[in-house]
Amino acid sequence: MIEFGHSTHVGLRREHNEDTYYADAELGLWLVADGMGGHEHGEVASALARDTLVREVSRGTELVRAIQIADEEIIRHSTRRSEALPMGTTIAALRLSGESAFEVAWVGDSRIYVWNDGLRQLSQDHSYVQELIDQGAITSEQARSHPHRNVVTQALGVTDPQSLRVASMRGELTPGMQLLICSDGLTEEVKDSAIAAIVGRTDLSAQECVDHLVLAALDGGGSDNVTVILVRAR
DSSP states (O other): EEEEEEEEEOSOOSSSSOEEEEEEEETEEEEEHHHHHSSTHHHHHHOOOOOOOHHHHHHTHHHHHHHHHHHHHHHHHHHHHHSOOOOOEEEEEEEEETTTTTEEEEESSSSEEEEEEEEEOOSSOOHHHHHHHHHSSOHHHTTOOOOOTTTTTOBTTTTTTTTTEEEEEEOOTTTTEEEEEHHHHHHHHHHHHHHHHHHTTSSSSSHHHHHHHHHHHHTTTTSEEEEEEEEOOO
16 A cells, blocks of 8 residues: 655745656656756756656656656757757656566656665765765765755756666565655755654654655755655555
């Protein structure tokens, strides 16, 4: 049995919400897309990514291939409109199949975490600061305040299809396990330890956990759009 909660908020400093998401237990698909490009271009890119994934997964397309197709769709849309400004989006998606098998896939810095008696990040950001962390140049704590922390190295609609690296991971969903999908509007404002403290509360429903996480991001400054999905295995 699956329980899930979901929410998005424009934040306290942005005029538009360029995030979008999808949550459907029947299809077994949950995703968060964080658009970029300004002047509504990000909203278009994230919506295109969402709609393409829903369409392709409904047709039986594998999750990674669906994300690759979304990249191609956004690039095609930009070319058709001859836009001077490129538009792009991150993607973080969860696909359930069968009784308990799951796959997660991502591009960019929207994240996927797993809760299983503790919180652990499954995804690894495609970002400039993550590359610095991997090189040992900075720590994870230093990355939180780095001036270039929002620079992504991979994004749908921006990265050429030949160069796109869709990261993915498979696993088994067991009772009590939770999967959290979020845009960086959450992780910019709320530390993993604080996220864990909320997700680990057994007295809250999945939706209540999501609502608390969004409020924590707003309390932290709300500098960006924030989108959160929490999927629980009962």
